[in-house]
Amino acid sequence: MNKTLKTIGAPSMEELRCSAAFPEKKDYQRGPIAIIECTEEIPCNPCETVCPKGAIKVGDPITNLPTIDFDLCSGCGICAAKCPGLAIYILDVNYTENEALIMFPFEYLPFPERGETVSLVNRLGDTVCPGRVESVLSSKSYDHTTLISVAFPKQYYEDVVSMKKLG
Amino acid sequence: MKKYEVVVVGAGPAGLSAAIECARAGAKVLVADENNKPGGQLFKQIHKFFGSKEHKAGVRGIYIGEQLLKETENLSIEVWLGSEVCGIDADKSVWIIKNKEESCCVKAERIIIASGATENSIAFEGWTLPGVMGAGAAQTMMNCYRVLPGKRVLMIGSGNVGVIVSYQLLQAGAEVVGIVEAASALGGYGVHTAKVRRAGVPFYTGYTVKRGIGEKYIEAAEIVKLDSDWKHIPGSEKILTADTICLAVGLTPLIELAWLAGCRFTYSAKLGGHIPVHNKYMETTVKGIYIAGDVSGIEEASTAMEEGRLAGISAAWSLGYYDDQEAEILIEEEWRKLNLLRCGQFGVNRKVSKDEILNKWEEMRNE
Numbered sequence: 344m345n346k347t348l349k350t351i352g353a354p355s356m357e358e359l360r361c362s363a364a365f366p367e368k369k370d371y372q373r374g375p376i377a378i379i380e381c382t383e384e385i386p387c388n389p390c391e392t393v394c395p396k397g398a399i400k401v402g403d404p405i406t407n408l409p410t411i412d413f414d415l416c417s418g419c420g421i422c423a424a425k426c427p428g429l430a431i432y433i434l435d436v437n438y439t440e441n442e443a444l445i446m447f448p449f450e451y452l453p454f455p456e457r458g459e460t461v462s463l464v465n466r467l468g469d470t471v472c473p474g475r476v477e478s479v480l481s482s483k484s485y486d487h488t489t490l491i492s493v494a495f496p497k498q499y500y501e502d503v504v505s506m507k508k509l510g
Numbered sequence: 511m512k513k514y515e516v517v518v519v520g521a522g523p524a525g526l527s528a529a530i531e532c533a534r535a536g537a538k539v540l541v542a543d544e545n546n547k548p549g550g551q552l553f554k555q556i557h558k559f560f561g562s563k564e565h566k567a568g569v570r571g572i573y574i575g576e577q578l579l580k581e582t583e584n585l586s587i588e589v590w591l592g593s594e595v596c597g598i599d600a601d602k603s604v605w606i607i608k609n610k611e612e613s614c615c616v617k618a619e620r621i622i623i624a625s626g627a628t629e630n631s632i633a634f635e636g637w638t639l640p641g642v643m644g645a646g647a648a649q650t651m652m653n654c655y656r657v658l659p660g661k662r663v664l665m666i667g668s669g670n671v672g673v674i675v676s677y678q679l680l681q682a683g684a685e686v687v688g689i690v691e692a693a694s695a696l697g698g699y700g701v702h703t704a705k706v707r708r709a710g711v712p713f714y715t716g717y718t719v720k721r722g723i724g725e726k727y728i729e730a731a732e733i734v735k736l737d738s739d740w741k742h743i744p745g746s747e748k749i750l751t752a753d754t755i756c757l758a759v760g761l762t763p764l765i766e767l768a769w770l771a772g773c774r775f776t777y778s779a780k781l782g783g784h785i786p787v788h789n790k791y792m793e794t795t796v797k798g799i800y801i802a803g804d805v806s807g808i809e810e811a812s813t814a815m816e817e818g819r820l821a822g823i824s825a826a827w828s829l830g831y832y833d834d835q836e837a838e839i840l841i842e843e844e845w846r847k848l849n850l851l852r853c854g855q856f857g858v859n860r861k862v863s864k865d866e867i868l869n870k871w872e873e874m875r876n877e
Contacts (some may be wrong), residue, residue: 349695350715352668352707383700384854387560389568405562406854425568427558428701451681451709468710486558486570505708508680 345382353466354382356501363410364399371500375418375435375444379409380504381428390422390431423448424485436500443497444477448488451508454479455491462507463495471495471502514540514588516825517604517618519595519767522550523811524803524818525624526578531822532622533585535831540616541587542606544594548582549575550626551646552811554653556681557674560699564847565812574811595625598771602798620798620825623768624818627761627782627804632666636722637755645675645758652682660754664731665689666719669697670810672758676706679756686711687750690733692718692740699856720747722755731755763805772796776870780863781807789871791824791841792817800825807867809860813851820844 347355359365364379377399379390388401390409398415399422401407423431429448438444445463455461455476463474474495481489495503516532518525521543532539547553555571566574582589590608597605602618629644636642641660645667648659663684665676668691676686686706694716696703707713716736723730735746761782765775768786773794775784785807792800802821803814820841827837852861 345700348700348703350713352689352696352703352711352713354700354704380704381701384856385560385699385701386562386565386851386854386857387567388562392563393568404853405850406857426701427560427568428699429705430701464708464710466704466708468708486568486573488558508709510683 348382351467354380358382363408366413370413371434371436373413374437375433375446376413376416377411377418377420377422377431378434379411379422379431381409381426381430384408385428387427389425389427393421393425395419395421420446420480420490424482424488424490429488432504434500436497438494438497441497442494443500443503444492444494445474445503446490446492447505449491449505450488453510454489455506455509461493461509463493463499463503464505464507465502466504470507471499474503474506511603512614512616514538514616514618515829516540516620516622517542517616518622518624519604520550520624520626520803521545521548521589521591522624522626522803522814523552523574523578524626524814524821525550525622526582527815527818528622528624528800528802528822528825529587530578530581530585531819532826533587535823535826537826537829537831539587540590540618541582542590542593542595542604544592546592548579548589548591552578554649555811556653556678559812561812561851565816565851571811574815595767598767598799600772620800620829621771622800622802622818622821622825623771623786623805624801624803624814624821625764625767625805627763627808629757630760630762631757632719632759634719634721636724636728639722639724639728640726641724641728641753642722642755642757645671645756648754648756649675649678652678658682658684659756660684660752662687662752663754663756664719664733664750664752665756665758667691667697667758667760668703668713668715669758669760670699670702671761672756673698673702673706675756675758676711677702677709680706680709680711687752688712688714688733690714690717690719692716692736714748718742719755723749728753728755761804761808763808765805768794768799768801768805771799773799774874776867778807778863778867780859781867785867787867787870787874790845790868792821793824795871795874798828807860807864810851813848816844816848816851820848
């Protein structure tokens, strides 16, 4: 369990698919959903307490891995902004006919601008494809974690998790 | 001689939490800290903390520090900064070099030692060259003084300190050329390792640093793979260009004052070294002397704050500010919160080690 995570630093797709919160193929078709990449039992539950829909459950003890009810998740992104581990992003695989949209937490300056083309990366930090920035969301309640939405070719929806830092 | 009901040594998360609990209960408290600013390490913790709401999860460490300082101020707690505590006598006289210039002695009825920890180091060829530093030192330079310690940094150690400081180096604009981990598995939380990995930082698992290379300062580092006996594997060396080597190889509790005070000790490798034996009220083997935070075993700021509260409540109780029933309720509540932070695959080992220390206290009491 978590062998790849504990040797190269990032989880493999197999490790992610073993975790309860990771979506199955059909879940991606519901519109934007929260993808939680949290596969280790650490004492942490802000995702549960901030979810306005009650979709995410951690329960007691707080080291339980989170689970998510995709029937309730609206992909609002509050959990993505609040997760102290920056381990959640929002994915809408059917953003347009050919594009998916990812909204991920980002804490590196400078921020990209809307419309800018950025390099999207996989879990190892390798460039996967270019993407078009659709929005850059900051809010006082996000406390300096910014949510960046980027549209990209949908065939890469399982690989893309973030963008290359600028500057 | 000035008299206080409680003297707290250290104004970090544990010490301030302890002082707040004592003052809230009604006790007259003095907090002394050798640093010029209170807050201990909290003001360089710019990341969001884990835990649950009651542990201030999701709040950045700097803001938790600000909240503690505000409570300290609201309770009019006396805080001496730049004031090193250098001795504790058997009659609970506390020797302090106040403001780095005046040697003075205050009398305490209870003492809470929350002296924290110091960074470990490892020796290798070239380790005295400028550019080799503790990860905590790099973090202080960046986050407290806005100085980038280097442009290309190699991190030694993949525990939470190593990965968090690596992330903060990236945020500050440095490049992290790699994170080296001697063990066969990475030490820090997976969410932290994943965060730096997707930023392109490679992990060298099963490697150690062999030497720092440079004439007058670090210009590169040589790392080498280790076999199952932790021996260098010849031919596996790699040279990485770097101007800084950060060491994140653990912490050791700062126990000198507890030694001076006559506390008895036990050794716990998992908790960072020699630990003053204490009971569930955080009282050491010397009656009236309590400990809290990293000095009682290396953990995190979240646990340090809960332990501080526990020590503060216990000290206030022993001074008569709570009756037994009130104290038991408050103490049980602190233990509930502590236990939440000490479960799961990372916490359970700390829980076991902490329990061993409590058992040791019982053993020593019965001797």
